[in-house]
Structure formats: structure tokens, C-alpha cells
Amino acid sequence: EAGVVQSPRYKIIEKKQPVAFWCNPISGHNTLYWYRQNLGQGPELLIRYENEEAVDDSQLPKDRFSAERLKGVDSTLKIQPAELGDSAVYLCAAVLYNEQFFGPGTRLTVL
């Protein structure tokens, strides 16, 4: 967890509203992941970045989800519009010394 910062930690919104999550990974490390963890499940990959490039976004629901990683450091994941089924924890991970380190996640509740 150390070194991967995510905000906000918690977010409650009504359905159809937009929401954004921010991740600041360990400085200088090129590979960044976004995962979604549904209640009672393991995390599932949404998107992988190598520097600024999304190299695997096959699991990202592109009709409502988008992500960016400008300058290859911070990353933002956006949902617009949110649906009830998007309630989950959104995790960011960065690679350091060939190991993934996870942030604490953002818990999203869609009402």
C-alpha cells in the first residue's frame, strides 16, 4: 500500500451522476493498473497502462468508463453516468521491483 495514493477513499453518488477517482502511484514506475473489486469478490482488471499508453483495456466498459494517465504518472478513472451495479471498490496498483503494490482503494456507493 505504501506509495500508492488514491482519493477519495469513499464516494456516495446517485445513479446517473458522474464520478472520478484519482491515483498517484509510486514515483517513477511505469506500469499502472486499475482494478474493480465487487463485494465478496476478488479484484478484476479494468485497464493497464505502460507510461501514458493503455496497453490492455479489454475489460473496461467503454460506454461509460474512461481513464487517462497524462504524463505517465497520475491517473484518473471516470464513470459517466454511474449505474447501481458500479458500486464497488476501485483499486489502483503500481509495479515496483517486479511486484504490484496496491493503493487503499476508493469505495463507491451508487444509490
Place this chain on the structure above:
Amino acid sequence: GNSVTQMEGPVTLSEEAFLTINCTYTATGYPSLFWYVQYPGEGLQLLLKATKADDKGSNKGFEATYRKETTSFHLEKGSVQVSDSAVYFCALSGYSSASKIIFGSGTRLSIRP
């Protein structure tokens, strides 16, 4: 495709009991195998890993051996403590932890004093 199946929880044990959490996998090639732990209110942490057949990963008294013949990576600990209460995830990746990780559904462990 690759997948991980792990023992369903919750698992409740008394302190100092022996712990086993079963995990089996399906994968092509030679995946790396991991156990992650998620303590209440905290993020995922790597507990241990093994990168090739017959390797044993160990950390904090936990152990798991990469068994290619049975496609298993069971987590064990000889004497659990209350502080071990957490959710444990078995996982695999195609090459290393830097690669995409596929997680099992998690096993919640509760230890009674």
C-alpha cells in the same frame, strides 16, 4: 482462460489452531502464484509468492507450495493468531507480479481469542 478457485469462507478458527485455505488454478504455461491479504480497512498486500513448480513461498508464519501436478497452492499456517483475521486471496499471473493478476474470490478468516 486462466482462473483461480479458492475455498469459500468464512473460516472461523480458535487462536493457535492450524489453518489451511485451499486454492487451485487453471492456467496455460507456467504462471506465478500469489497469496494476498486484505486486513480490515486496509489495501491488498502481498503475503507470499512462488514463481515455479515446487517453490515454497513463506512469510509471517504462512506457507504455500506451488504444486504443478495438482495445480494447487494451498495456504497453511501452523498456529494462527487473532491478528491474522483478514480476507485472503489466491492469485496468479502469467509471468510475474508485474503482469495482469487474476484473483480468486477471497476467503474471509476470523480467529477467536
